[in-house]
Amino acid sequence: MDAKTPSESKTVQTDLVLPNETNPLNNMFGGELLARMDRVASITARRHSRRIVVTASVNHVAFNKAIPLGSVVTVEATISRAFKTSMEVIIDVWVEDRESGLRSKANDAIYTFVAVDRTGTPVPIPEIKPETEQEKERYAAALRRKQLSLVLAGKMKAQDATELKALFE
Ligand SMILES: CC(C)(COP(=O)(O)OP(=O)(O)OC[C@H]1O[C@@H](n2cnc3c(N)ncnc32)[C@H](O)[C@@H]1OP(=O)(O)O)[C@@H](O)C(=O)NCCC(=O)NCCS
Numbered sequence: 001m002d003a004k005t006p007s008e009s010k011t012v013q014t015d016l017v018l019p020n021e022t023n024p025l026n027n028m029f030g031g032e033l034l035a036r037m038d039r040v041a042s043i044t045a046r047r048h049s050r051r052i053v054v055t056a057s058v059n060h061v062a063f064n065k066a067i068p069l070g071s072v073v074t075v076e077a078t079i080s081r082a083f084k085t086s087m088e089v090i091i092d093v094w095v096e097d098r099e100s101g102l103r104s105k106a107n108d109a110i111y112t113f114v115a116v117d118r119t120g121t122p123v124p125i126p127e128i129k130p131e132t133e134q135e136k137e138r139y140a141a142a143l144r145r146k147q148l149s150l151v152l153a154g155k156m157k158a159q160d161a162t163e164l165k166a167l168f169e
Pocket residue numbers: 054055056057082083084085086087112114116120122146149150153155
């Protein structure tokens with residue numbers, strides 16, 4: 001399998017916040033944003049692996065800024081690193097200022113997807129070749145995040161998380 005670059009699978013969705021997607025403060029409902037992020041990230045994971053993909057974990061979500069009704073919201077998802085059968089997808093959420101058109105970062109999240117066959121068994125995926133400085137930084141940090149996620153899920157012993165432990169030494 002040939003390695004691919006993050007730009008080959010990057011997925012971008014721009015959409016409005018409508019009244020039925022808001023909370024009583026007239027800001028976007030958190031669950032609506034989670035669903036948009038999951039959908040866009042899963043397309044990215046499918047584009048990279050060209051397989052069926054399932055969400056294995058949501059490792060990080062930060063709702064840094066409220067997103068008001070009527071906002072134009074852009075969700076961008078990129079693969080930071082592909083492992084054997086799993087891949088980490090980083091999602092950046094941007095909101096466009098109505099008057100200036102300038103975009104500001106509202107939220108981000110990190111999801112892990114696993115490529116599976118029709119029986120749900122994990123299958124190997126292509127490697128990823130980071131190109132830009134940001135892609136290289138995200139690639140390097142992804143292994144530590146995978147180890148943390150596995151330790152928290154009880155699927156890896158803390159003493160085996162070598163790269164994660166090195167952060168604290
Ligand atoms: C995700 C799933 C396929 C993993 O199955 P599994 O039996 O744990 O398989 P494995 O142990 O072989 O793990 C497969 C890969 O997932 C990774 N993985 C599993 N759990 C993980 C977690 N919590 N965090 C990060 N990675 C995880 C493993 O490290 C492995 O990665 P690698 O092959 O790239 O090294 C399985 O748990 C599943 O089908 N879950 C339901 C998915 C789903 O329905 N999602 C929608 C939620 S509504």
